[in-house]
Amino acid sequence: MTVELICVGTELLLGNIVNTNAAWLAEQCAALGLSCYYQTVVGDNAQRLAGILRTGLERSDILILSGGLGPTQDDLTKETAAQVCGRKLTEDARSLSRIEEYFRERGLKMTDNNRKQALVPEGALVVDNDNGTAPGLILEKDGKRIILLPGPPNELIPMFEKKIAPYLLSLDPDGPSVIYSRTVKICGLGESGVEAMITDLEALSNPTVAPYAKTGEVHLRVTARAAEEKEAKKLVKPVVKELERRFGRSVYTTKNEVTLEDAVVKLLKKHGLTVSTVESCTGGLAAGRLVNVPGVSDVFKTGFITYSNKAKRKLVGVKKETLERYGAVSPETAREMALGAAKASGADVTVSVTGIAGPDGGSEEKPVGLVYMACFVCGNVWVERFQFKGNRAKVREASVAAALTLMRGCILEVFG
Amino acid sequence: MTVELICVGTELLLGNIVNTNAAWLAEQCAALGLSCYYQTVVGDNAQRLAGILRTGLERSDILILSGGLGPTQDDLTKETAAQVCGRKLTEDARSLSRIEEYFRERGLKMTDNNRKQALVPEGALVVDNDNGTAPGLILEKDGKRIILLPGPPNELIPMFEKKIAPYLLSLDPDGPSVIYSRTVKICGLGESGVEAMITDLEALSNPTVAPYAKTGEVHLRVTARAAEEKEAKKLVKPVVKELERRFGRSVYTTKNEVTLEDAVVKLLKKHGLTVSTVESCTGGLAAGRLVNVPGVSDVFKTGFITYSNKAKRKLVGVKKETLERYGAVSPETAREMALGAAKASGADVTVSVTGIAGPDGGSEEKPVGLVYMACFVCGNVWVERFQFKGNRAKVREASVAAALTLMRGCILEVFG
Numbered sequence: 067m068t069v070e071l072i073c074v075g076t077e078l079l080l081g082n083i084v085n086t087n088a089a090w091l092a093e094q095c096a097a098l099g100l101s102c103y104y105q106t107v108v109g110d111n112a113q114r115l116a117g118i119l120r121t122g123l124e125r126s127d128i129l130i131l132s133g134g135l136g137p138t139q140d141d142l143t144k145e146t147a148a149q150v151c152g153r154k155l156t157e158d159a160r161s162l163s164r165i166e167e168y169f170r171e172r173g174l175k176m177t178d179n180n181r182k183q184a185l186v187p188e189g190a191l192v193v194d195n196d197n198g199t200a201p202g203l204i205l206e207k208d209g210k211r212i213i214l215l216p217g218p219p220n221e222l223i224p225m226f227e228k229k230i231a232p233y234l235l236s237l238d239p240d241g242p243s244v245i246y247s248r249t250v251k252i253c254g255l256g257e258s259g260v261e262a263m264i265t266d267l268e269a270l271s272n273p274t275v276a277p278y279a280k281t282g283e284v285h286l287r288v289t290a291r292a293a294e295e296k297e298a299k300k301l302v303k304p305v306v307k308e309l310e311r312r313f314g315r316s317v318y319t320t321k322n323e324v325t326l327e328d329a330v331v332k333l334l335k336k337h338g339l340t341v342s343t344v345e346s347c348t349g350g351l352a353a354g355r356l357v358n359v360p361g362v363s364d365v366f367k368t369g370f371i372t373y374s375n376k377a378k379r380k381l382v383g384v385k386k387e388t389l390e391r392y393g394a395v396s397p398e399t400a401r402e403m404a405l406g407a408a409k410a411s412g413a414d415v416t417v418s419v420t421g422i423a424g425p426d427g428g429s430e431e432k433p434v435g436l437v438y439m440a441c442f443v444c445g446n447v448w449v450e451r452f453q454f455k456g457n458r459a460k461v462r463e464a465s466v467a468a469a470l471t472l473m474r475g476c477i478l479e480v481f482g
Numbered sequence: 483m484t485v486e487l488i489c490v491g492t493e494l495l496l497g498n499i500v501n502t503n504a505a506w507l508a509e510q511c512a513a514l515g516l517s518c519y520y521q522t523v524v525g526d527n528a529q530r531l532a533g534i535l536r537t538g539l540e541r542s543d544i545l546i547l548s549g550g551l552g553p554t555q556d557d558l559t560k561e562t563a564a565q566v567c568g569r570k571l572t573e574d575a576r577s578l579s580r581i582e583e584y585f586r587e588r589g590l591k592m593t594d595n596n597r598k599q600a601l602v603p604e605g606a607l608v609v610d611n612d613n614g615t616a617p618g619l620i621l622e623k624d625g626k627r628i629i630l631l632p633g634p635p636n637e638l639i640p641m642f643e644k645k646i647a648p649y650l651l652s653l654d655p656d657g658p659s660v661i662y663s664r665t666v667k668i669c670g671l672g673e674s675g676v677e678a679m680i681t682d683l684e685a686l687s688n689p690t691v692a693p694y695a696k697t698g699e700v701h702l703r704v705t706a707r708a709a710e711e712k713e714a715k716k717l718v719k720p721v722v723k724e725l726e727r728r729f730g731r732s733v734y735t736t737k738n739e740v741t742l743e744d745a746v747v748k749l750l751k752k753h754g755l756t757v758s759t760v761e762s763c764t765g766g767l768a769a770g771r772l773v774n775v776p777g778v779s780d781v782f783k784t785g786f787i788t789y790s791n792k793a794k795r796k797l798v799g800v801k802k803e804t805l806e807r808y809g810a811v812s813p814e815t816a817r818e819m820a821l822g823a824a825k826a827s828g829a830d831v832t833v834s835v836t837g838i839a840g841p842d843g844g845s846e847e848k849p850v851g852l853v854y855m856a857c858f859v860c861g862n863v864w865v866e867r868f869q870f871k872g873n874r875a876k877v878r879e880a881s882v883a884a885a886l887t888l889m890r891g892c893i894l895e896v897f898g
Binding site: 078079080081082083084085086088089090091092093094095096102103104105106107108109111114118121276278343345347348349350351352353354356357358360361362363366367368369370371372373374376377380381411424425426458459462 | 494495496497498499500501502504505506507508509510511512518519520521522523524525527530534537692694759761763764765766767768769770772773774776777778779782783784785786787788789790792793796797827839840841842874875878
């Protein structure tokens with residue numbers, strides 16, 4: 067089956083916002099095994115939207131629309147879809163009472179506009195919205211489907227995951243099926259290197275293996291389709307196992323929702339370790355990523371940002387001679403920063419980052435993108451040299467990912 | 483004139499990447515006074531792309547395509563556009579020598595594939611690519627234009643700004659014109675409040691005034707169109723002045739490229755001030771934003787991340803009694819953090835952030851999203867209370883913007 071994404075909103079046409087809904091829906095549809103050949107953005111204009119809907123119905127089996135279900139005059143996705151399908155709008159009692167409840171719960175006043183959101187095309191399937199006032203809608207026309215979703219991602223995403231994905235799977239002409247996927251997340255290896263090691267697995271058809279490159283990480287999504295979840299899981303399991311075997315310690319998780327910082331914090335907690343950071347060019351961003359993890363306070367107590375040489379000396383006791391002889395961006399300074407942070411904070415694990423993020427400050431000997439890091443784990447120290455590419459923001463982002471990866475690797479080195 | 487954006491790439495259809503090109507191009511086209519009614523994404527498929535091109539030529543004056551100009555077999559945007567326009571491809575000597583030079587300069591080996599990138603449709607205008615190997619191309623067909631741009635943003639953006647925007651302006655049927663725009667950037671005021679103060683200006687047609695909401699900021703873009711830049715500037719100037727008058731100190735810049743952290747660092751440099759941060763729930767992100775600014779080392783030396791109570795006491799000397807009596811998230815603690823950071827770092831200006839980012843840790847009295855900040859400027863201290871909405875990431879992002887805004891406000895308070 068083919069699906070087509072249609073995002074409705076003048077703010078998209080004006081470039082006021084980036085179309086993250088399209089990317090998210092596209093990824094979900096691909097995981098569901100649906101082929102998507104077209105994505106369209108169109109404004110809140112009935113005539114143009116109707117044209118796009120008619121074209122879409124000619125060339126695709128399922129149209130998924132997002133946006134334009136709001137309470138204002140501008141919002142006319144529902145009205146236009148109903149018109150294209152030759153349906154009238156009628157008030158849906160259940161939706162109305164849910165909208166009334168939504169406002170009551172929040173102590174807000176419901177306006178007449180909001181009542182409009184309870185109007186649904188005759189014969190449409192109404193999909194409850196647990197996070198907003200506009201219900202989702204599914205219309206059928208000559209064996210094709212038009213699915214209308216609210217635009218705000220915090221409404222669209224849970225509605226799609228809980229209601230629309232199962233619905234789409236139920237349409238499978240080979241009988242109802244489920245999709246099950248797991249993501250093998252790899253840190254510290256490059257994209258091309260990872261891809262070279264999985265060419266055989268990329269040729270599989272069920273489960274499929276698809277790589278997604280992230281900063282400092284590669285995610286391999288393993289997706290299977292089967293009549294029942296148990297069966298789909300059974301197909302995914304051996305491939306995940308094989309990937310774990312091939313990539314060994316570079317795999318930091320096989321769970322979709324776990325991030326690299328989650329994995330590092332989990333590892334610290336597992337071994338009862340506390341952690342501290344000492345950062346120069348990343349200026350607090352490595353600590354900032356650790357603090358993404360709710361409950362990090364059990365392990366992360368203190369961080370140092372030592373941007374100047376003086377701060378490196380004063381806060382974490384880097385020696386004046388070290389700075390003079392080797393410079394602030396050197397393996398020696400990185401090492402003393404990590405050791406000094408351990409001493410000053412009392413943490414079991416520390417990581418230091420010192421480098422040249424650019425655009426200025428580079429030299430032939432120490433070019434922009436050169437970053438040294440050190441990691442201290444219970445008395446042991448490792449120092450690593452990195453040469454990153456890209457602008458200031460990229461160098462810093464890559465450094466943060468590398469710092470987390472280094473920390474993880476060193477803890478595993480000590481604790482196995 | 484109407485423009486239509488067509489982004490080519492299977493990775494967009496699969497949701498592997500977010501379509502930031504479309505948003506960027508849409509914003510540029512809007513600023514150029516071009517109306518855009520459709521954006522389409524299509525894969526690297528000749529038949530479907532040809533269909534999209536034909537539909538586009540029927541309904542729009544100008545088609546702007548991005549992507550699919552690479553050296554591989556997959557890349558067929560140029561070939562398909564040439565075919566739709568009934569043109570042959572011929573080797574462009576200038577492009578070939580530029581591609582050869584590109585590889586020579588970088589000490590890389592040029593492959594036969596890359597030679598393909600020097601093929602251009604007969605009669606096409608060739609646009610130099612200063613940051614890659616694929617030249618841009620402009621094709622004319624029956625008074626309509628097809629503009630082909632490379633997909634990588636670091637190639638597309640400079641090419642559009644330097645070459646395509648002036649070309650588009652030269653097409654104006656009322657004679658060549660230029661666009662000039664300035665952005666009045668406002669911090670510390672909400673979007674609805676700002677909009678309420680500019681309803682009269684939003685009704686203007688030349689210049690136009692368009693609001694863009696950012697985290698903790700609202701940007702008002704003032705854009706004029708005229709035969710000459712001087713004239714366009716003359717139209718923009720009084721409106722920018724009027725906006726500055728209305729929003730006073732809340733305007734931190736009227737320059738398009740200046741960020742809030744740039745403005746804060748500039749203000750610090752102007753008054754010869756050094757700065758330090760002390761962060762709890764933001765965990766280094768406020769320092770991280772300051773360190774976005776190249777050359778920040780003149781003013782930013784030291785930052786503290788005091789996530790635990792112990793770190794608050796040890797690093798910046800918050801009193802045990804203060805923490806016990808008022809708690810870590812309190813105006814008193816925020817105040818002592820800012821004062822303590824000033825003492826420990828010797829900085830002239832410090833900002834502290836302590837709050838509950840969630841999802842846990844909230845209470846009836848101190849709910850998730852409650853954040854206290856204090857700012858120290860040369861002996862003076864201000865404390866502020868914020869109640870932010872959203873998840874952990876949103877609360878922290880909003881806190882960082884508010885911390886920069888607070889710092890700026892306090893420095894202005896002291897130094898005028």
